[in-house]
Amino acid sequence: MPRIVRPTAYGTPEVLTVTEVPVPRAAAGTVVVEVRAAGVNPIDWKLYSGTFHAVRENLKDAAGLAATMPSLGLECAGVVTEVGPDVHGVRVGDEVVVYPVTAAYADYVTAPATSILPKPAGLGWAEAGSLMLCGTTAAHALHAAGVDAGDTLLVHGGSGGVGLMGVQLAAARGATVIATASPRNHALLSELGATPVAHGPGLADRVGAAAPQGIDAALDFAGTDEALDVSLELVADRDRIASITGPDRRTEAGIKLLGYGPGQDPGHEVRHAARADLLALAASGTLRVVVDTVFPLTEAAKAHTTGLAGHAPGKLVLIP
Ligand SMILES: NC(=O)c1ccc[n+]([C@@H]2O[C@H](COP(=O)([O-])OP(=O)(O)OC[C@H]3O[C@@H](n4cnc5c(N)ncnc54)[C@H](OP(=O)(O)O)[C@@H]3O)[C@@H](O)[C@H]2O)c1
Incomplete structure (x- = not known):
């Protein structure tokens, strides 16, 4: 069964749990991608650490927090395994970069077709999966x-x-x-x-x-x-x-x-447009994606502990 890594509570990286889920299906306008590499970013641990929400331990159940825990993994690269209705220009077997997406800490992820870009052949999986955010x-x-x-x-x-x-x-x-x-x-x-x-x-x-x-x-x-x-x-x-x-x-x-908080500029259009340029620069070698450490998907908690400790320069990446 495919796996996904999710927090089961707010807290430190120990709350990250690997669970088995069915392979997702592609709805209209989306594709399913088999993940080869997912980038790790500080926002991933901020989402369940309480950085964005004050969480009082004794109110967790009453607030229903267990049912609304965030999905992790906002970027990845992988291979298309299913193409939904109304999607053009993407085929099963295509090697792609996926951004933005949610829940990429997994073997498979569903993504909007607008988030799919072709992966340059010369770019490694770890680099392609951690370049975009x-x-x-x-x-x-x-x-x-x-x-x-x-x-x-x-x-x-x-x-x-x-x-x-x-x-x-x-x-x-x-x-x-x-x-x-x-x-x-x-x-x-x-x-x-x-x-x-x-x-x-x-x-x-x-x-x-x-x-x-x-x-x-x-x-x-x-x-x-x-x-x-x-x-x-x-x-x-x-x-x-x-x-x-x-x-x-x-x-x-x-x-x-700049960002997604109140009063900040999310820059959706600028960021969206920058994706193709970034891939071209990385493919040509003008832009180097520095990867620090690659972890198996099952060691997501270790990757977060490393990130929280102030890791060496470069990206932390999960490989399913
Ligand atoms: N608003 C947005 O859209 C957005 C998007 C992405 C990220 N972010 C946020 O931006 C921050 C950086 O993200 P990142 O992915 O680049 O994180 P990162 O890879 O963990 O890098 C953080 C860097 O901060 C440096 N640092 C640590 N202590 C410092 C100090 N006292 N003074 C100056 N620099 C110090 C470290 O450099 P040294 O080890 O060399 O000291 C480290 O390389 C995070 O808080 C992240 O959540 C915001």
Whole structure:
């Protein structure tokens, strides 16, 4: 029987459970994909950790939370096994990248046909399955901050999943990129075309030394008070500061807030349009998808524990 990994309660990764389910069927406008690789992202553990919802243990049953636990896995790559009515241009056996989707922590997933793109032949399964969420987020941030050739850009969290994408996409556009990361990740950022600086006290001075010409725009993928304060200090135009995560006081700072929370710009069209470009760049080798560790599907809890601990740079990926 096909397997799916789901949280059975709110809590830490131990709540993730592998259960057997029937192979899903393709309804109109959808396809069924046999998953070969599913990307792991921080939102996956945030969905069941209580980050988005205050959960009081003693109210779980009364609130019916067990019945509404989130599905995990917002991106994957795999092989089409069934095509529903009203779907054109997709055939059984096609190797595809699937984004956005829900419940990709599984052997099979059903996806809207609009979420299906052809997987470039030269791109590995792990890379194809973990490229899209971070890649489209980074592309949206570059768009929102108007980053282009000739700009000097500061990227906070440059060694994270989103950061590695943002650094490479900005460098490919001809921007000069200064990226913050722990020293152990500096060599990788240099390889990808950025000047690395360590985050922590004195950050503004280090960025100033690395970019005496000044900073035109900043992307905050780290979400710390420090990243917000340094961005506000160094970038004159607040329309050129974009943030995907961070403290509540960001809302009063007059910067671009990107994402799915209240008052944030989800950038659906920009992110949707970015998918084909990301695949072309990855296929040509211009964009490197850095994969840190591949886990079997049954070790999803271990993958989340690794992610929560602050893993090495690059993506964590589940392979059914
Ligand atoms: N709004 C959206 O649409 C959206 C989309 C995707 C992700 N997100 C959110 O954005 C955040 C980043 O996602 P991700 O996938 O890139 O996560 P990730 O791969 O876990 O990377 C996080 C990075 O943060 C860096 N970091 C840790 N402590 C730091 C500090 N004190 N100062 C500066 N950087 C620090 C780490 O770099 P070092 O190890 O080098 O220190 C790490 O590489 C998450 O909170 C995620 O939920 C939002």
